[in-house]
Amino acid sequence: MCGELHFRAVVVALLGILTGCQSLSTTGGIFPAPLPVKIRFLLTFDDGPSIQTDDNPTLSILEQLAVNDVQPAIKAVFFVQTRNANGGGTEIGKAIMRQTYSAGHVLGLHSASPRGHVAHIRMSSTELNQSLQDGIADIRDITGHDPGLVRSTFWAFTDQTRRIYEDNHLNMLLTDVKAHDGVIRVFNVSLRRRSHIHSELRAVRLAIERGELQKADCFVPVVVAFHDVNTFTARKFTEYLHILMEEAVKAGLKPAEKPFYDATQDVERIALLRTQPPVMVASLKPDVLALYQSGARRGRESISPCI
Ligand SMILES: [Zn+2]
Numbered sequence: 001m002c003g004e005l006h007f008r009a010v011v012v013a014l015l016g017i018l019t020g021c022q023s024l025s026t027t028g029g030i031f032p033a034p035l036p037v038k039i040r041f042l043l044t045f046d047d048g049p050s051i052q053t054d055d056n057p058t059l060s061i062l063e064q065l066a067v068n069d070v071q072p073a074i075k076a077v078f079f080v081q082t083r084n085a086n087g088g089g090t091e092i093g094k095a096i097m098r099q100t101y102s103a104g105h106v107l108g109l110h111s112a113s114p115r116g117h118v119a120h121i122r123m124s125s126t127e128l129n130q131s132l133q134d135g136i137a138d139i140r141d142i143t144g145h146d147p148g149l150v151r152s153t154f155w156a157f158t159d160q161t162r163r164i165y166e167d168n169h170l171n172m173l174l175t176d177v178k179a180h181d182g183v184i185r186v187f188n189v190s191l192r193r194r195s196h197i198h199s200e201l202r203a204v205r206l207a208i209e210r211g212e213l214q215k216a217d218c219f220v221p222v223v224v225a226f227h228d229v230n231t232f233t234a235r236k237f238t239e240y241l242h243i244l245m246e247e248a249v250k251a252g253l254k255p256a257e258k259p260f261y262d263a264t265q266d267v268e269r270i271a272l273l274r275t276q277p278p279v280m281v282a283s284l285k286p287d288v289l290a291l292y293q294s295g296a297r298r299g300r301e302s303i304s305p306c307i
Contacts, residue, residue, distance in 0.1 A: 031251075033252060039259075040256045043076035046227050047228065050229040065103075072262075075261060075263065076105050076261075080110055083114045085116065086116070101143050109132065110150070121161055150172050171272055177222060194243050202251045
């Protein structure tokens with residue numbers, strides 16, 4: 001029985017290769033044939049900044065984004081908690097948010113409640129509205145302009161919370177791939193992170209095939225979510241970059257030659273394009289609108305070839 005199944009599996013795999021559905025990897029494994037479109041990863045981080053004094057995980061991630069052996073100078077979106085008493089609400093936290101912005105990353109809003117990482121859906125409308133306004137002001141103090149992006153805490157949102165985001169000109173960005181590193185269970189995460197990422201990238205492939213994830217400029221952006229307060233994530237972050245690349249190929253996805261977004265303007269613009277529901281242009285503030293429209297203009301002019 002097992003022998004027959006094995007034989008069948010080999011025949012199916014060979015047929016797949018012959019008909020172009022699958023391809024042999026360099027290590028002899030059989031992967032699905034890559035889709036014709038290329039993907040590019042848009043990295044995002046939630047819950048920071050960390051104010052840990054030894055081996056600060058947020059700073060460690062900033063260093064690895066800048067210098068690693070996959071692609072240097074990667075830029076990301078950091079969804080920060082600007083008033084967390086153990087993070088952004090402290091002087092160290094504020095300094096790290098400034099450093100993050102100075103390094104060319106985008107600051108989005110995650111929470112601005114002094115009560116910490118509170119679910120937006122559990123806050124009264126008044127409290128949520130006030131906390132968003134506080135967070136916008138905190139980020140404006142650092143960057144000089146209002147943030148255009150928000151990520152709901154615990155990924156939880158309702159029509160009401162979304163309306164309050166929109167009233168504050170905030171666009172909600174969810175994710176395609178989660179590193180599942182929000183809860184710090186070191187052994188669990190370390191053993192299963194590759195399989196988690198693989199299964200989510202397979203779902204990304206199916207979403208592209210169904211036409212649900214579309215190209216923006218030249219590539220299909222794939223949003224990936226990490227937690228920069230997680231010390232395990234920070235220690236292993238460069239490994240995560242490799243895992244994303246390797247598991248994408250195994251899932252039949254073709255990363256672009258530059259597999260990660262590395263220009264601040266592109267990061268913010270592409271993130272806006274991927275917000276849900278799609279941005280309402282009429283609701284964008286002038287500087288965010290200009291950024292949003294710069295993409296359309298650049299697309300028409302086709303300045304850079306799709307490589
Ligand atoms: Zn969070």
